[in-house]
Amino acid sequence: MAKFKLILLGAGRVGTAFLEILARKRKILEEKYNLEYELVGISDLKYGSILDNDGIPINKILKTIREKGRFIDNTSSKEDIDNITLIKSSDSNLLIETTWSNIKDGEPALTHILSSIRLGKHVVTTNKGPFAVAYKKIIDEAKKHNVFVRFEGTVLSGTPVISLARECLAGCEIIEIQGILNGTTNYILTRMEEGISFNEALREAQKLGYAETDPSSDIDGWDAAAKAVILANSIMNGNLTINDVFREGIRNISTRYIQENIEKGRRTKLLANIIKEGKKIYVEVKPRDLPISHPLSSVMGPTNAVTFKTDHLNRVTIIGPGAGPIEAAQALVMDMITINNYLEWR
């Protein structure tokens, strides 16, 4: 009997990468982490939806997506089960939420997550939106219904930042968080230092799949601001939304400015700063000129990094990828393993 009966909402690049890991690593995940799972429901705007409490073969799903561009073999019909019905499916006990990220009102993911929690089903997600606009509501509901909600993949994809701070630095007070939270802008700034213009660098980033088609989310700092809010709330026990962030993007920075800075021993980075003073938390995202010797200065290209300033350890920095389908899927797998570890002792 599988322990986790999964509903997966969203089978885009992250959802598919997640299914691929589940299919490929089933044996090792069971042997090493005692993790057992079965997919009982899946839905995607493009591919349709299926609910089967007896279990949906993951390999077959991946094959029909590849070959038919949908979940089911039967080309004459398409099951049509809405997401809330899927979540309510009697057998499921864990929602994996990877639908699109909406940082305006968090929907539809917010409703998916809250519905799952209220039914006593755990949630694991990479979806920033709900946590950037309604963090406290989600956490309060999860406590009330005694379920786990984990969201490591919302910040720096699979590079563990939230669990690092909350679990591996448990006992420390975290006074300040500084981070390069957006890979696209860091890539653009790196390329501008090498001499190309902002527009050329942006086009490159789009071609490489780093930047969104509408680049505002990246270059105006919205994405970094959403992630900064999630860090502030989850690590410093804040109750902020994305509107509380002082936000400035990189649109107005010239290649010449960046190159002149380098000659002065300084490097321009789009930096998130989160500072706790008493009960108040201040969050800003803006371009900063760091000395070359600063640990975050040497983080180049699409790589991301976060530095925690703490009472017991002074500064601890983690550097790793900030995005990517398999990287985000890794966060989902890790969060599942963590929940499993806690539940095993019941």
Added chain:
Amino acid sequence: MAKFKLILLGAGRVGTAFLEILARKRKILEEKYNLEYELVGISDLKYGSILDNDGIPINKILKTIREKGRFIDNTSSKEDIDNITLIKSSDSNLLIETTWSNIKDGEPALTHILSSIRLGKHVVTTNKGPFAVAYKKIIDEAKKHNVFVRFEGTVLSGTPVISLARECLAGCEIIEIQGILNGTTNYILTRMEEGISFNEALREAQKLGYAETDPSSDIDGWDAAAKAVILANSIMNGNLTINDVFREGIRNISTRYIQENIEKGRRTKLLANIIKEGKKIYVEVKPRDLPISHPLSSVMGPTNAVTFKTDHLNRVTIIGPGAGPIEAAQALVMDMITINNYLEWR
């Protein structure tokens, strides 16, 4: 009723820093992590020993150490309870081991740890010795007796490396580990780059309290080798001892060599390399000339760092302090919180 009834063996700089955190943060540790504790036994070569199943006031212990150089007020007598008797104390359920680290045979800490495990009592320690010489034995006994043994502080003190790899990167395969694991040698190499000789730099490190009086443990790579073995065993499921490490120290490196390297864009670091190939794990500690752009190149002074090469995330690097009493004590606290988190679900 306190959940954890602690026996603390060793009240040197780490043990004392640990008691200070327990005294200072009692309220926050209980509120934030549901962590409750009571000291029921303590022993140190210098200060004597006490056993009191009704609880020993931590603040009073710290005060008598400071004022009288011993644990008890009563100057006419000194309780004399051996460590094994303390461990056997009926009420204790967690051993905190911070006695001296012996990388030859792990004793006396190894016996302390095994005795505790065999009595079904959990263990948290910063003591490298036992894990560098008898890792598999300890872990096998812990499994058999269903107790937790955690040892984050054995590598990079409170900078979380073992829990980062095992918990926050769970689901990833870790293929390679590269690290600057010894602060003294990294400090010496940093100072030599600034122009002073090996001997001067070593004397400075000793003066600053980084280096041992017998410097061989640091500069001949023994300390880094012990830590590398612990990483290989705990993260890659190895069964190595310190004798399996190819080890070369920094005694024969000249200031001139280091400075010439810098001119060529390379920086010399004492690096631990742990590589898994199939079932075999190779561990070496030796000076390496890294390109300046390498992430570990910019780790200077007594700071330490570890890079994990993984299947899902490529490279993830953590940078932080590698030593220090409060830093090591932080690891003890974190490990206690983690055990508590697992036990709460029982």
